[in-house]
Amino acid sequence: MGQQYDLRQRNAGFITFFISGICAISSGVVVSLLQEQAGFDYGTTGTLLALMNIGNLLAGFAAGALPGKLGMKRTVMLLTAGYAVGYGLMSATLWVPALMAAFFLAGVGKGSTINTCTILVGDNCENRTKGMNLMHSCYAFGALLCPFLIAAAAGVSGRLPMASLGVLGACLWLVFTATPMAGSGKGARQKTDWSFLRSKKFWLLTGLIFCQNATETSVTGWMVTYFKGSGILSGVLSTYTVTVMWLATLIFRLLIAFVFPVKRAGRTMIFMSVGCTVFYFLMMLANTQVLAIVLLFAFAASMAGMNPTAVASAGRMSSVTSMGIMLPVASSGAILMPWIIGIVAEHLSIWAGMASVLLPSAGMLAFSMAVKRLEDQGQE
Numbered sequence: 001m002g003q004q005y006d007l008r009q010r011n012a013g014f015i016t017f018f019i020s021g022i023c024a025i026s027s028g029v030v031v032s033l034l035q036e037q038a039g040f041d042y043g044t045t046g047t048l049l050a051l052m053n054i055g056n057l058l059a060g061f062a063a064g065a066l067p068g069k070l071g072m073k074r075t076v077m078l079l080t081a082g083y084a085v086g087y088g089l090m091s092a093t094l095w096v097p098a099l100m101a102a103f104f105l106a107g108v109g110k111g112s113t114i115n116t117c118t119i120l121v122g123d124n125c126e127n128r129t130k131g132m133n134l135m136h137s138c139y140a141f142g143a144l145l146c147p148f149l150i151a152a153a154a155g156v157s158g159r160l161p162m163a164s165l166g167v168l169g170a171c172l173w174l175v176f177t178a179t180p181m182a183g184s185g186k187g188a189r190q191k192t193d194w195s196f197l198r199s200k201k202f203w204l205l206t207g208l209i210f211c212q213n214a215t216e217t218s219v220t221g222w223m224v225t226y227f228k229g230s231g232i233l234s235g236v237l238s239t240y241t242v243t244v245m246w247l248a249t250l251i252f253r254l255l256i257a258f259v260f261p262v263k264r265a266g267r268t269m270i271f272m273s274v275g276c277t278v279f280y281f282l283m284m285l286a287n288t289q290v291l292a293i294v295l296l297f298a299f300a301a302s303m304a305g306m307n308p309t310a311v312a313s314a315g316r317m318s319s320v321t322s323m324g325i326m327l328p329v330a331s332s333g334a335i336l337m338p339w340i341i342g343i344v345a346e347h348l349s350i351w352a353g354m355a356s357v358l359l360p361s362a363g364m365l366a367f368s369m370a371v372k373r374l375e376d377q378g379q380e
Helices: 009-040 040-063 073-081 082-090 094-123 130-154 158-175 198-231 241-258 264-285 289-303 306-312 320-348 350-355 358-377
Strands: none
Touching: 009 040, 009 082, 009 094, 009 130, 009 158, 009 264, 040 073, 040 094, 040 320, 073 094, 073 130, 073 158, 082 094, 082 158, 094 130, 094 306, 094 320, 130 158, 130 241, 130 306, 198 241, 198 264, 198 306, 198 320, 198 350, 198 358, 241 289, 241 306, 264 289, 264 306, 264 350, 264 358, 306 320, 320 350
16 A cells, blocks of 8 residues: 555645744844834844744754654644744733844744644655645745735734734644644654765755755845845835745746646756846846846746755655754755845945855755756665
C-alpha cells in the first residue's frame, strides 16, 4: 500500500499558514502604529523589529530540537502561542520592555508556525511541490489581506489592530490544538535523526533559501524607501508596492500548483533565478512609474515559487529536526541583507544599496545550478 495521508494535518497547515501570513506581515504596520501612539524614535522601532526576527530565528531551532524531548504536539502548543501572547501584550501596553518581549514572542510564533506547517503539509501531500506552493499561496493571501484588515480595525480604535491580531493568533493556536500530531500521547517523544547533515543537497538548498530570503526581504523592506527617495514613485502609489509583490506572488504560486506543475525542480529553480536577477537588474534601471511597477510584478512572479519549491526538494530529508536547521539558518539572510543595504546606502547611495541585492539574487542561480547538477547525478 502507498503512503497514508492525513488530510486533517494538511488542511490545518493551510489554515494556520494563512493566519500566519496576516499576523507576520502585519508586524510592519503595527510597529508604525505603535510608533505614532508612543512617539518612539527610529532606534526603538528598529529594535522591536529586530527582536521579532531574533524570535523567529530561535523558534526555528527550538521547533527542531524540542520534539525529541517533549514530543511534537507539546512543542507546537508551547511555541505557536507566541502570536496570541505577543499581540495581546501589544494591545495592552506601550511600555517599551513589554513591547520588546511582545515582538520577540510574535517572532517565536512566526518561526514555529513555519516549521510546523512545512511538516504537516509536506508529509501529507502526494505532490510535495504542489503542496508547498499551495501552502505558501495561503500565506501570500493572508499577507495580501493584512493591510486592509489593519486599516479597518484602526478606523475603529488605535488598539483594535493589535487585539484583533491577538485573537487571530489564538485561533491559530486552537487549530493546532485540535490537530492530531505525532507525539500527542502522554510522555511521547520522537527519535532525532541527524543523517540529513551529511547531505550535500540539504546544504545547497539551505544556501539557496538563504539567498531567496535575503533577496525577498530586502525588496519588501527597502523598496518603498528606494522608490520614494529616487522619486520614481510618490504619495499613495509608493505604499502599494508591497501589495503588488504579494499579488504577483499569490497568482504565480497558484499557477505553479495547478497550471504549470514543477517536473524537474533544479531546472525550474534555475529559470526562476534567472528571471529574478534579470527583472531586478532592469528594475534598478527603470525611471518611470509604470515600468517600475511592471518590473516589480515580474520580479515577484519569478520569486514566487522559489522558496516552496526549494523546501519541497528536500524530499525524504524533511523532518521536524531538519526543518529546524534549514529554515532558521536560511532566515538569517533576511536579517543580514537588509542591514548590508543600510550600510551601503549610508556610505554610498540608496541606489548602490539596492543594487547590492543582485549578489544574493545571483547566489540563487549558483545554488540552483548546483542542485540541478546533483539531481542529474542522482545524488542527495
